[in-house]
Amino acid sequence: MSESKFNPRSIILLMIIIFVSIIRVAAPLSSDFKEIANFSAVGAIALFGGAYFNNNVKAFAFPMLVLVLSDIFIAKISGYGFFYAGWYWTYIAIVAMVAVGKLMMKKVNVGTFMASTFIGVFLHWILSDIGPMYAPSIYPATLAGYGQCLINAIPFELNFLYGTVAYGAVMFGAFEALKAKYPYLSLAKAA
Template sequence: MSESKFNPRTMILLLIIIFVSIIRVAAPFSGDFKVIANFSAVGAIALFGGAYFNNNVKAFAFPLLVLLLSDIFIAKTSGYGFFYGGWYWTYIAFILMVVVGKVMMNKVTVLSFIGSAVVAVLIHWIVSDISAMYVPGLYPPTFAGYIACLTAAIPYEKSFLYGTVAYGAVMFGAFEMLKAKYPYLSLTNSRIAA
């Protein structure tokens, strides 16, 4: 009978995600919420989950659960609606961003992180902005309306990119430093995959 040892890798990954999520949940209480709303950690959380969770259920479930819970909390506390028309496009974009983390970040480096962040933000921009077509009176539900929406979203996506890079630098940097100090956190040294 093999002895199962506790592997703190999953717990540490979750703690990093939860810490960054708390910052996101606190954002609506800022007086500048509309200004900082897109300077968000969600892109970094998606990439982080994709890059570090070897188990696909954890890679997708943990970041999606954090997004869902924080969206519900923000909607309840700030008065911003949650189930707006086409809201699911944001979740589809988020799932695709996790895939980017899994595919592009087999080895976590500064270059793979920056490249993944850019691709994730492009996916977010192209996919999540489809939801604007479902909001009555916002943009006409036509190709021209979609292009107008994408054009109007450029400043917000720049903020999203800055947030993804800033929060990602903290998340990836913290875990890589922990792995350097505690090699048993590395998948190659762990008996139980995260």
């Protein structure tokens, strides 16, 4: 039998990612943006892509595309440059989170979701905070400077953790509910 070109599972997964991405793009428009900085859906999108897309291109490309497009939009709205110092460390951290989703969430449940979230956010913290070491006069490029950067990043990383849990609960919960109602979405080969 030949595979159908119409793939409802992939389309629904992508629609969930797009819906949650709109919230990330809208966040800088909020007057409380500084207080909610890093309370974003990017970590949840990375874990979601890793958990549900069997195709590695889709699993890694969709979260990275969301990150690139939302970073461009946020840079335009906020006035910050897109290529901020060490930006690629943030992208490496998101790739690591997709890998965590692929490796740890072969079976999606609350336990694997929470474990993947904590490990993914921890990797995001230690990898993305290498970036500020490359910004002039923020932190010295030493182990002590990196340690200070990690300490100063804790409030932002906690927001990232909270955002990953909240958005992840919505995304994973929505798709699992859809799978329960429409069993054909459970087909592993469909994504």
